[in-house]
């Protein structure tokens with residue numbers, strides 16, 4: 001999988017919308033500006049609304065059938081168990097970072113199963129693409145000191161907010 005390089009936001013357009021938004025105070029007295037980004041069902045890759053504990057509407061990953069793991073082609077159960085045993089032995093002096101890193105590499109190499117690269121262990125490709133999208137959104141919003149949150153009125157509406165008092169910090 002390639003990482004998403006396309007930008008999600010037209011950051012100048014969004015910034016202008018925030019500049020024009022009314023300043024209001026939240027419960028804690030913070031001065032905020034908020035604007036509407038879009039409906040989860042139309043802006044996220046999957047277009048689906050779900051919770052970690054209620055995600056039955058997601059398609060399982062085609063590569064790992066939703067388990068999040070695939071068979072490791074060089075995995076060897078015996079060797080893997082040996083490494084795990086070593087791990088337990090060195091647990092008391094875990095500050096030996098080099099040794100721990102070396103053992104971790106060996107453990108992953110011999111492990112009978114490895115993390116599915118398609119869904120990154122999540123078990124659903126849709127969920128993985130959504131996660132990438134949310135991460136990318138956060139990175140882009142960071143540039144203008146803003147963050148996303150779900151509207152309290154409508155669980156499908158994604159809102160963008162920023163501190164009104166911090167506006168000048170991010171002005172170029």
Ligand SMILES: [Zn+2]
Nearest residue numbers: 061064116119
């Ligand atoms: Zn998978």
